[in-house]
Amino acid sequence: MTVASHAGPSRLVVVSNRVALPEQTATGGLASAIGAALQERGGLWFGWSGEVARQTASEVHRQQDGRVEYATIDLSRRDHDDFYDGFANRTLWPLLHYRPDLVDYNRKHLAGYLRVNNLFADQLMSLIGPHDLVWVNDYHLIPLAALLRERGVGNRIGFFLHTPLPAAGLLIALPRHGELLETLASYDLIGLHTPRDRRALEEYFLYEAGATMRHDGRLHTRGGRSFRAEAFPIGIDTRQVAAEGNRADEHEEIHQLRQSLEGRALIIGVDRLDYSKGLPERFHAYARLLERSPALHRKVTFLQIAPPSRGGVPEYRQIRRELERSAGHINGLYAAPDWVPIRYVNNSFPHALLSGYYRTARVGLVTPLRDGMNLVAKEYVASQDPEDPGVLVLSRFAGAAQELTEALLVNPADTEEVAEALERALTMPLPERRERWRRMMDVLEKQDVTAWRNAFLQRLAG
Numbered sequence: 390m391t392v393a394s395h396a397g398p399s400r401l402v403v404v405s406n407r408v409a410l411p412e413q414t415a416t417g418g419l420a421s422a423i424g425a426a427l428q429e430r431g432g433l434w435f436g437w438s439g440e441v442a443r444q445t446a447s448e449v450h451r452q453q454d455g456r457v458e459y460a461t462i463d464l465s466r467r468d469h470d471d472f473y474d475g476f477a478n479r480t481l482w483p484l485l486h487y488r489p490d491l492v493d494y495n496r497k498h499l500a501g502y503l504r505v506n507n508l509f510a511d512q513l514m515s516l517i518g519p520h521d522l523v524w525v526n527d528y529h530l531i532p533l534a535a536l537l538r539e540r541g542v543g544n545r546i547g548f549f550l551h552t553p554l555p556a557a558g559l560l561i562a563l564p565r566h567g568e569l570l571e572t573l574a575s576y577d578l579i580g581l582h583t584p585r586d587r588r589a590l591e592e593y594f595l596y597e598a599g600a601t602m603r604h605d606g607r608l609h610t611r612g613g614r615s616f617r618a619e620a621f622p623i624g625i626d627t628r629q630v631a632a633e634g635n636r637a638d639e640h641e642e643i644h645q646l647r648q649s650l651e652g653r654a655l656i657i658g659v660d661r662l663d664y665s666k667g668l669p670e671r672f673h674a675y676a677r678l679l680e681r682s683p684a685l686h687r688k689v690t691f692l693q694i695a696p697p698s699r700g701g702v703p704e705y706r707q708i709r710r711e712l713e714r715s716a717g718h719i720n721g722l723y724a725a726p727d728w729v730p731i732r733y734v735n736n737s738f739p740h741a742l743l744s745g746y747y748r749t750a751r752v753g754l755v756t757p758l759r760d761g762m763n764l765v766a767k768e769y770v771a772s773q774d775p776e777d778p779g780v781l782v783l784s785r786f787a788g789a790a791q792e793l794t795e796a797l798l799v800n801p802a803d804t805e806e807v808a809e810a811l812e813r814a815l816t817m818p819l820p821e822r823r824e825r826w827r828r829m830m831d832v833l834e835k836q837d838v839t840a841w842r843n844a845f846l847q848r849l850a851g
């Protein structure tokens with residue numbers, strides 16, 4: 390299909406690696422947040438279809454759903470492996486999550502990353518109208534604005550990084566970091582989750598790239614570009630998640646879960662199966678809780694939902710094996726004929742059911758080693774029963790910890806501290822639970838996904 394350029398009034402054009410098509414269940418944070426934003430405002434969503442085809446397609450698949458148009462392309466096996474499994478997920482993801490030990494740097498993967506970004510730029514330039522606002526998302530597409538500028542695109546282009554950004558001292562561990570990271574200056578606005586991430590970006594440009602800071606807070610590069618970097622903490626659709634939690638009773642599956650608990654307190658974790666989420670450390674901390682508190686045996690159940698992701702990357706297959714072993718080991722040590730301490734589930738579920746599961750749980754256990762924000766933490770809080778809310782145990786290294794300060798904040802690597810926090814959460818009196826929950830809910834109601842999106846887009850529109 391040939392694609393005519395769009396010449397109408399200003400639209401929102403969202404670009405991300407994966408596009409959550411209307412018929413698909415999205416299990417990623419980006420997809421949930423962007424999907425909600427686009428549905429509300431309308432516009433175009435461009436990216437990879439998720440299909441690996443014989444050839445990287447020159448054809449763009451287009452479909453309309455309500456106010457959103459979806460335009461996607463397929464990738465060849467080679468492009469997928471080098472760009473997605475390779476440079477994006479074996480080089481950038483571990484680096485951005487403070488794991489230089491896991492960084493696998495390979496020039497072939499970098500070439501694939503640039504090839505796919507060029508392909509995105511080629512296809513996208515004919516879809517963009519002269520007044521459109523372009524919003525590029527995440528680490529897969531760092532050089533996209535620079536490549537669009539090379540092709541003459543003068544629109545305002547914003548970038549949002551959904552991961553953390555480590556300090557310059559770590560970023561420079563990436564071979565040829567300048568060639569890649571300095572292309573960020575081609576955006577007009579760069580959004581990050583927290584002030585700490587924003588500072589890291591500024592430091593990188595000031596001390597590694599020779600940029601200067603203008604009076605108005607813009608960074609000015611040696612190449613003559615100027616851009617802004619700001620923190621925009623992403624939110625959730627608080628009202629909808631609360632409504633889903635409130636309707637938990639309508640689902641047979643929630644009744645089944647409640648019945649199966651036989652009055653035991655539920656601890657819940659929900660995470661993509663990813664080494665950044667701190668799952669082995671979490672399992673150890675739960676085991677430590679059982680070890681130090683025999684009184685809790687048979688009184689508590691830990692449900693960990695972990696839909697697999699990125700199965701093409703060896704580290705992901707390895708963590709899956711490690712968790713199976715660990716869950717088996719803990720259950721082997723502590724299980725009784727009528728009690729299984731850990732229920733470890735590798736499936737994904739419809740969002741409304743997840744909210745019901747969260748609401749059933751006395752404790753939400755969210756302990757990533759590093760996380761840009763972590764929407765599960767926010768969803769757990771929003772889905773609680775205001776009269777009898779559960780307690781959030783949250784890693785200090787999730788962006789969400791900067792806002793949800795009334796959670797029990799822990800260092801996920803400190804097994805003893807997490808075990809203590811679990812015990813405290815399980816025994817916390819109702820008035821304290823209510824007070825902490827109310828304060829967190831106030832933040833979530835004010836800073837929801839609509840406020841996030843509006844703040845970013847208003848700033849971008851300048």
Ligand code: GDG
Binds near residue numbers: 740
């Ligand atoms: C990245 C950053 C940042 C999970 N399981 C199922 C399911 N989910 C949904 C959750 C939540 C989302 O996926 C996960 O979001 P997180 O923020 O927790 O984590 P990442 O996927 O790593 O997201 C992160 C985020 O982007 C946004 O910027 O916060 O730091 O890493 O919404 O509910 N959804 C469904 N079934 C599942 O089984 N339907």
